[in-house]
Amino acid sequence: MLRSKTFVKKTRSGGIRKIVREHYLRDDIWCGSELCTECKQESTVLLKDACIESSLCTFPHYLIPDTNVVLHQIDVLEDPQLRNVIILQTVLQEVRHRSAPVYKRLKDLIHEQEKHVYTFTNEHHRETYVEREPGESANDRNDRAIRVAVDWYNHHLENTESDGLKVVLITNDQGNKEKAEEGGLLVYKCEEYVKSLLANPELVDRLALTNDNKNDISSSKVLFPEHFPLARIQAGIKGGTFLQGTYRASRDNYLEATVLLQGLQNLNRAIHQDVVAVQLLPREQWVAPSSIVLQDEREAKDEETTEEEEKEQAMKNIADDAARKPTGRVVGIIKRNWRPFCGMLNSSLIKESTRHLFTPADRRVPRIRIETRQASSLADQRIMVAIDGWPRHSRYPNGHFVRSLGAAGDKETETEVLLLEHDVPHQDFSQAVLSFLPKMPWSITPEDRAVGVHIADVSHFIRPGNAMDLEASNRGTTVYLCGRLQSLFATLQCGEACFLFVINSKASLTYAEAQLRIDDATMNDDVTSSLRGLNKLAKILKRRRIEKGALTLSSLEVRFHIDSETHDPIDVHTKELMETNSMVEEFMLLANISVAQKIYDEFSECALLRKHPAPPPSNYEILSKAAKSKGLAIHTDSAKALADSLDVAKVDGFPYFNTLLRVLATRCMMQAVYFCSGMDSDFHHYGLASPIYTHFTSPIRRYSDIVVHRLLAVAIGADGTYPDLTDKHKLSLFFKSRGLLNEEGFILFVRKNAIIVLIPKFGLEGTVFFDGKDKTGPKLVFDEEGPTLMVEQHTFKIFDKVKVTISLDDSNIQHQKIRMSLVEPVIPGVSVPVPEVGPLSKKPKLDR
Structure with a gap:
């Protein structure tokens, strides 16, 4: 059956255009139930035995959730107990338009055979399709279409041997519920139905908080300004009074972000990586970025502490005009980046209560209020929690429990957290x-x-x-x-x-084996002679790159030795680079540059290239200050000037100084990015001093290289084209149960209340704090110009050598962390005693 609808539309030129829309309706769409004898279906999804133990529905039943239930209660719908669910086409289409992540999860549910989830194409069924009535909103029409489909299913199955089977509508919309009840439908709110389930009472914890059940969780005091309506935000951005950008919280200070946003009030319920609208404050209200590293070990605070915290933050950031930065406040949230967060329940939870605070593993994310009846069993577990909303009168956002990940501190659990928090796909291959x-x-x-x-x-x-x-x-x-x-x-x-299966290979060597051959004067066979020739050529290539201004920076890379039986790390050391590493690197760079030029010559509009932008001058401030502290000057007018400055930056008696300076220089760099040649005119790679570059040499570990391979294959006639062508968390496990380690390090950064120390042996950075939790710590004097920090009578500067203890602090169950404490220099009341040598001093004999 074909329905057509004709209407006229006025064009921009003032003319009238007739538009005809056709909608096909059918009589042969299956209901998907095993009970049905009317539908001539080849396969069924919904079971005859559709019993779910429920105190409300003591009879067999199928469930039909409306759109908002799917969007907001997907964590509940994913539970194995909820089976025999009908997803209407109306709901599926709405979810697809409103939330891509939920839509993907819903599609996964539909394909999960054990769940028995059936998609019913109600929009093309002759008896369930409904036209939108005059004056009816699209949302009201869709709600009516859902009710019509529920009614059709009940009548369609009533003459079968269903043993009293009914179809239940699940909705949280009060208006929709009332109209369904008026029509004689069986309907429940999601919370009602979930609380009635007998087999899994803990499923209640997964309920996302709705307007009906979230009002009593927070105080009635308004803590945050109201967000502006979207229309006002859009007009403000267009007119230039508001700025749009992604909010990225500071790693050192969770109450600070750039533009500059500082303090709870100005952050105004924004969460890390939300897209926000920002209004700049008057110049007299601008502040300097905080030099304080927040430890985030405070107890959960009540709402009334907000004003006190704001004043304290403001007092800490009084500075002269030169240090002030443009400062703003969040006036609206354009796009939320809410996702399920990993973490733990707060250690100070009250056992008898059902309301608790959840502390995310990512310190840039605020604590979240949840309701759970499983607090005692979840106390030592890593769990996932989703955010449902953040009312103006609540210091923390509201959320709900999603699932448990396992015991905190367990290697598998912590690895799972690491992968989830960094959004690394790690599911098994299908x-x-x-x-x-x-x-x-x-x-x-x-x-x-x-x-x-x-x-x-x-x-x-x-x-x-x-x-x-x-x-x-x-x-x-x-x-x-x-x-x-x-x-x-x-x-x-x-x-x-x-492997390299087409090359006529004469030898397969490790870097170390190749280096031994090059260095052994007694070896003069063909392979060794070839290696020496390649090494000589590589040095020429490297010298030419450096003459053009290529940077040689430094970033420490550590390697773990793994126990063959337990698979636990038993030793760690920094990776040693040999001449052979540099030799291979030079030829890989040359290959990447050569391939970049080839694919660009062939595909000038669609070559996949990689560029490295030059940093803005402000990025080099910390590097210049660091060099100046040792009486040296760093020139940053060009990559060549920077490279030359780094080459001569040496301090007598301090051989590691140049490496530290290059580590700092790495922090000043911009992120290299992939781009399409037809969409950008600046191809330059700043770090390599190359006019063009791409990634070609690592297709096993980078998908970008696969695309480049395909471009090159077409360019050389080896393949045809196709249309689409044109942190350091793991260290915690190593230091666990090893007691105190006594190691030398160097100061990389100086803050108002702490120093950040690099331990070369482990490639590890850590923070040594000097202010006490009880505000009675040592006397601190911070000079931002240096920067220097005087602790009692000792002054710390960048690059100073210090000795620290390293241990794993698991006293705070919310966040196990690497803890550093000062050993030397010895400052009475500040430094800790020299610890006994840790187990790492006894080096195990390792297989090579």
């Missing part, structure tokens, strides 16, 4: 992905041998658009953890498939 692995036994064909391959040619197996390719593009990169690898691809370790 059968659809695995089906595209090479069938074993696999061997090289004559056609394969006709193409020269000089790196692991993963792109040979990953064809555009198949399931493996789509999964890899979603993952983006391989992630390396201590003792665990989150691969970009499904297991491709199929013998020779990932």
Whole structure:
């Protein structure tokens, strides 16, 4: 059956255009139930035995949630107990338009066979389609369509051998509920129904707070300004009175962010990575960025402490005009970045209460109020919590429990938290992905041998658009953890498939083995002679790059030795770089530059390239101050000037100084980015001093390299084109149960109340705090110009050598952390006694 609707629309030129919309209706759409004998369906999803133990619904029943229930209670719908659920086409379409993340989760539910979730195409069924009535809103029409579908299902199944089966509408909309009841439908609010479930009373904890049940959780005092309406925000951004940007909380100070946003009131309920509208404050209200590192070990505070905290923050940031930065306040939230957060219940929870504070693992995210009846069993667990809202009268946002991740401190649990918090895809590969692995036994064909391959040619197996390719593009990169690898691809370790299988290889050597050959004057075989020749050529290439202004910076990389049986880390050391590392790096850089030029010559509008923008002068302030503290000058007019300055920046008797300075220089750099050649005219890579660059040499660990491979394959005629072508958390496990370690380090940054220390041995940075929790700490005098910090009678400066103890502090169950305390210099009342040597001094004999 075809329904058509005709209406006229006025065009921009003033004319009238006739528009006809056609809507196809059918009689042969299946209901999906095993009970049905009328529908001529080939397969069914909804079971005959549809019993869920409920004190409200003691009979077999199917569930139909409306759109808002799906959007806000997806955590509940995902529970295994809720089966035989009907998702209407009306709901599916609305969810798709309103929330991509929820839509993906809903689609996953529909494909999960054990859940028995059926999609009913009510918008194309002749008996369930409804026209929008005059004066009826789109939302009201959709609610009516849902009620019509529920009514149709009840009548459709009433003549079957259903043993009293009914269809239950779940809604949190009071108006929709009342109209459904008037129509004789069985309808419950989501909270009512979930509380009636007998088999899983803890499911109540997963309920997202609605307007009906969130009002009594917070105080009645208004703590935050009201957010402006979206229309006013849009007009303000267009007119230039408001600024739009992504709010990124400071890692050192959770009450501060840039533009500059500072203090609870001005942050106005923004959460890290929300897109916000900001209004600049008058110049006389601008403040300086805080030099205080907040420890975030305070007890949860009541709402009434907000004004006191604001005044305290303001007093700490009084500064001269030169230090002040443009300061603003959040006037509206344009897009929330709420996601399920990992963390723990607050350690000071009251056992008898159902209301608790949750502390996220990410310190940039505020605590969250939740209701749970499982507090005692969750006290030592890592859990996930989702935010539901943040009323003006609540110091903290409101949320709900999602699921438990496992015991805090457990290696698997902490790894899971790390992956979830950094949004690293780590689910098992699906059968659809695995089906595209090479069938074993696999061997090289004559056609394969006709193409020269000089790196692991993963792109040979990953064809555009198949399931493996789509999964890899979603993952983006391989992630390396201590003792665990989150691969970009499904297991491709199929013998020779990932190795240099077309090259006539004369030797397979590690970096160390190659270096030994180069250094051994008694070895003069062909392989060794070739290595020496390559090494000589690499040094010429490197010298030429440096002459052009390429930077040689420093970032410490650590390596773990893993116990073969327990898979726990047993030793850690900084990675040693040899000449052979540099040799390989030079040829990889040359390959990347050469491929970049080739694909750009062939695809001037769509080559995937990588550039590195030059930092703004302000980025170099901390570097210049650091060098000045040792009587040296750093020139930053160009990459060449910076490179030359770093080369001559040396301090007698302090050989590690130059490395520290290069570490600081790394912090001044901008992030390198991928871009399409047709959308940008500046290709320059600042750090490499190269006019063009891309990523080509690591297709096993970067999806970008796969795309570049495909571009190159087309450019050289080896393949055809296709349309789409054109932190340191793991260290905690290492230091656990090892007592105190006594190590030397260097000061990288000086703050008002702390020093940040780099431990070269472990590549580890940590903070040594000097202010006490009880505000009775040592006398501190901070000079921002230096910057220097006087603690009692001792003055700390950047690059000073210090000795600290390193230990794992697990006293705060909310956040286990690496703790550093000062040993030397010795400051009475501040420094700690020299600890006994830790177990790491006894180096275990390791397999090489």
